[in-house]
Amino acid sequence: MAHRTLVLGGARSGKSAHAEGLLAETDPVTYVATSRRDPSDREWTERIAEHVARRPDTWRTVEAGDPGELRRVLAEPPDGSPLLVDDLATWLTGVLDDAGAWDRDPDALRRVSADADALVGAVRTCRARLVLVSAEVGLGIVPATRSGRLFRDELGALNARLAEVCDEVVLLVAGLPLRLR
Numbered sequence: 001m002a003h004r005t006l007v008l009g010g011a012r013s014g015k016s017a018h019a020e021g022l023l024a025e026t027d028p029v030t031y032v033a034t035s036r037r038d039p040s041d042r043e044w045t046e047r048i049a050e051h052v053a054r055r056p057d058t059w060r061t062v063e064a065g066d067p068g069e070l071r072r073v074l075a076e077p078p079d080g081s082p083l084l085v086d087d088l089a090t091w092l093t094g095v096l097d098d099a100g101a102w103d104r105d106p107d108a109l110r111r112v113s114a115d116a117d118a119l120v121g122a123v124r125t126c127r128a129r130l131v132l133v134s135a136e137v138g139l140g141i142v143p144a145t146r147s148g149r150l151f152r153d154e155l156g157a158l159n160a161r162l163a164e165v166c167d168e169v170v171l172l173v174a175g176l177p178l179r180l181r
């Protein structure tokens with residue numbers, strides 16, 4: 001069995017469901033949610049509620065909207081249980097927000113880079129079975145905004161580094177898994 005799996009895919013590709021399926025026979029699982037809740041955003045709140053409703057009752061959820069929280073969970077997985085991290089694109093959004101990096105300030109970008117290094121290191125040394133979900137956003141047209149291009153580039157680089165430290169890598173396209181490693 002793979003120890004570290006990276007599940008990539010575009011929006012609505014079915015990557016979360018695929019990742020959940022990989023751990024369906026395992027119980028309990030710690031689900032690490034990296035997105036930040038925003039009560040003013042009804043659509044996002046409903047999406048999260050759908051996720052919560054479809055997870056087995058026995059799974060534990062860790063709210064890791066603070067990017068550093070993910071590192072802490074990877075270093076000390078609760079009860080050594082398998083971890084499902086959903087997802088690295090929202091984790092990166094939080095890092096870019098917190099660093100104030102959207103305008104490409106060099107110091108802010110250095111902080112982003114340091115956080116990415118620390119994350120990759122924490123994934124490499126994580127002792128628990130680990131399934132990481134991340135978005136593949138590099139296949140469409142070049143984003144019109146500087147911030148859009150920054151996000152696309154930073155996420156593409158992060159995904160490549162995560163793939164290096166995972167023993168299994170899968171790309172979801174139209175709900176179908178394509179095994180890359």
Ligand SMILES: Nc1nc2c(ncn2[C@@H]2O[C@H](COP(=O)(O)OP(=O)(O)OP(=O)(O)O)[C@@H](O)[C@H]2O)c(=O)[nH]1
Pocket residue numbers: 009010011012013014015016017032033034035036037047048051052061063086087090
């Ligand atoms: N804060 C929080 N976020 C959650 C929770 N459950 C799921 N999420 C977030 O929901 C997001 C996934 O939403 P989806 O709508 O499935 O993503 P998608 O990319 O459009 O669709 P798929 O590719 O099909 O997975 C991830 O960023 C998760 O962090 C939760 O309990 N709390």
